[in-house]
């Protein structure tokens with residue numbers, strides 16, 4: 277049976293010990309809610325992103341990719357609604373002045389009040405500072421803006437406030453027309469992007485689950501109004517399958533429909549793909565949101581495009597700029613699509629599957645973790661899907677003599693051209709196997725005394741610990757087949 281990590285602290289220490297994830301700027305005492313990926317972590321996360329890209333871009337004829345800049349014209353954030361509305365409601369404890377997201381405060385039973393708007397609604401809630409014993413002693417929740425601001429431009433005349441993007445999605449909307457005009461795609465089609473996003477999150481201390489700098493893997497899928505429900509269902513199915521195909525256990529994954537009061541006013545539907553993280557009470561937490569955003573974003577950007585004169589008149593002060601009203605013939609606007617065959621013009625509806633690369637990486641890591649008793653000792657291992665495993669093959673000489681290291685090195689030099697490999701000749705071979713188990717390496721190749729005699733090596737399977745003798749001339753194809761690469 278799969279053993280799980282039930283304490284977040286144990287996961288944090290495993291990640292540090294094995295070089296998956298480190299606290300950012302640790303030598304300076306750390307920077308809250310920012311993390312660095314170590315040698316194994318960077319490979320794991322890269323594999324997660326590659327698996328996503330392969331599935332949603334490479335394997336599909338109706339999807340293309342994009343890589344947009346992090347800084348965008350500030351009007352894009354006015355049009356998207358982020359400048360005016362992207363904020364969390366935050367309440368301050370009157371006793372210790374700790375500020376916490378109102379919807380994250382819990383009462384004695386551990387219950388939250390997601391709809392809390394006033395201090396009265398928080399009368400049963402405990403202060404989030406464990407050193408403060410205050411109960412229900414909060415200010416009224418106030419909006420706290422989540423976008424990081426910075427200044428662009430050296431001259432007073434052309435300098436302006438710009439924002440670190442809080443999502444990659446708006447870069448896709450801003451380029452939708454460029455993609456239509458420069459490629460052969462036609463609606464229905466989608467654009468995928470992987471990239472960094474930034475949010476000045478209030479609630480931290482959730483390891484890489486909620487950070488201030490994170491990576492998203494987002495799709496905006498453009499379709500004809502009326503076909504949106506069908507595409508919404510399609511993407512829900514596709515995205516659930518992606519997680520289970522890569523090894524997440526089905527019982528740890530669910531879809532949760534948003535209640536009507538959770539839905540953005542423009543959204544027709546939204547569902548979260550949630551993973552049952554085993555920490556604390558065993559919490560279902562969002563990995564990915566899939567939303568039917570209707571034609572809202574493209575219509576908003578049409579208004580944004582018509583607001584530039586007002587923006588210049590306001591000396592590039594985006595906060596002071598009022599968005600232009602929507603034109604009566606908005607459906608014929610610059611971001612409309614003309615369907616040549618049906619001779620119809622419309623603003624496409626958008627289905628948006630938006631996933632977190634860090635949250636996905638965390639879920640794959642937690643789900644792969646296992647412990648088992650082997651000959652009276654505990655074996656810790658990460659049962660990663662081979663596509664996600666940071667190291668695919670480790671190569672060892674059984675002992676450091678009799679030409680074994682030289683042969684093992686030759687095998688390693690050959691294999692590393694095809695797979696991410698690791699060479700190790702230090703310590704007893706049993707300990708080397710255990711280290712690779714903990715790194716999640718699916719196969720270990722060992723050169724032993726027999727290799728020189730019959731040109732065979734042993735290939736050890738991480739999960740079953742079985743060892744098979746394979747001829748050197750078949751090793752590459754054997755591993756390729758096993759790794760499905």
Ligand code: GAP
Nearest residue numbers: 443445485486487490563564565630631632635
């Ligand atoms: N464009 C839609 C959008 O950004 P979201 O639900 O705010 O929607 C999508 O974010 C995904 O991005 C989330 O499901 C989560 O996986 C990831 N994400 C959001 N905020 C995050 C944070 N502070 N830290 C890590 N991942 C985050």
